[in-house]
Amino acid sequence: MKLLEGKTVLVTGASTGIGRAAAIGAAQHGADVAINFHRDDAGAASCVAEIEKLGRRGLAVKGDVAAPETASDFIARAVDAFGKVDVMVSNAGICPFHAFLDMPVETFERTMRVNMHGAYFMVQAAAKQMVAQGHGGSIVAVSSISALVGGAYQTHYTPTKAGVHSLMQSTAIALGKHGIRCNSVLPGTILTEINKDDLADSEKRRYMEGRVPLGRLGQPEDMIGPIAFLASDLAAYVTGAALLVDGGMFVNLQ
Template sequence: MLLEGKVVLVTGASAGIGRAVAIGCAEHGADVALNFSRDQAGADGAVAAIEALGRRAVAIQGDVADPQTARDFIDRAVDALGRIDAFVNNAGICPFHAFLDMPVETFERTMRVNLHGAYFMVQAAANRMVEQGDGGSIIAMSSISALVGGEYQTHYTPTKAGLHSLMQSAAIALGRHNIRCNSLFPGTILTDINKDDLADENKRRSMEGRVPLGRLGQPEDLIGPTVFLASDLARYVTGASLLVDGGLYVNLQ
């Protein structure tokens, strides 16, 4: 129960990593507010799972690409749950596409969701934490893609590198307020984002063969690292990053 008595906010929490992390934080005692864009059924299911654990939960719809969504989410979450102790910026998209004919809208939409949306969400969460006056934890779900390239991810990888850079700078800007800012770098995690890309059995086996732990990641693999960074166990950890990739990054040579 590392998060008992805390309130955690998670964006993009109706499915995948966000859903797993939201429920995992509730398993450790937190009340949770979930942001979601379109999947009402998925959001409702996550809320039900959290409430079944005896914790409070609220799902708030909004497109993170719209800067107004950030303030709306933070305000409504705090109205419902009383405060904010940890904020997890997870919402993101990765519409795989070749570089030379990348549509402008695909590039710009990816930037608006993954990076611009994160900036305004983190800013709104930080402002509320500063008002509360007792610190907090901000966690960005970056990616191994912040460290390595991807042929069909030229629009995506810069956003994940930008998220990590944002956490480094925010750690400096917010340290005086006892607000910690850190990044998680998931490796290849089986989610809706990559299910089509990994539908090719040969490609999937090849990817698994590059992971020292011998398997691709599951969304639940991000729970422990997130709970740690959100908890008081990480009270002196800020501006840091943690790979959660089964060893993939160190085995890429």
């Protein structure tokens, strides 16, 4: 069953990790896909190649989401190529782990600019295009379990993910009258470039795996189904919602 047949899906931060999986997954579900990426030209080209192998059209647009003009350029390029925007998956994010008391100002500000400001600009630009088109749309933001819990080395990161979750709640209200649905997914510990170095510590990895009732850490591909569902017409009455995708980690208090 192809949940996104005939739709145009945009995904930010899609040269690797969750974004890449979401983009390829959207193509598997029948969508044409435009991806945003910042530095990884080879990764972006590889992602587009995978989309095209599936018989769908793909487009890669380079740009730093922290800059407001990146969002308007991404939307314009996607519309020029595919004619419309049906779904925006706001995924781009960074998490340079660092202790709180000596957090460099630039590390804090860069994380805020990419994760929070970048999501805001992309969601806003996509929403403007969807309103102009007049047939609604779906926005899915990749927040995190970190929107709900803390992390000693993530004091700059967790507020941004709480902010992304809150942004979806508020835009759900602001955009509902236009038929635009806004939801967030909250991944648990997914094995990506963001946490590769942190989880290279075998003892920490075993500890994290032990906290997950399903007995394993997540893979980027575990996010495809939840994102495709929220993006699709199956979720036509779902907006302002947050879907935990964490293998049960959050509820495992004991």
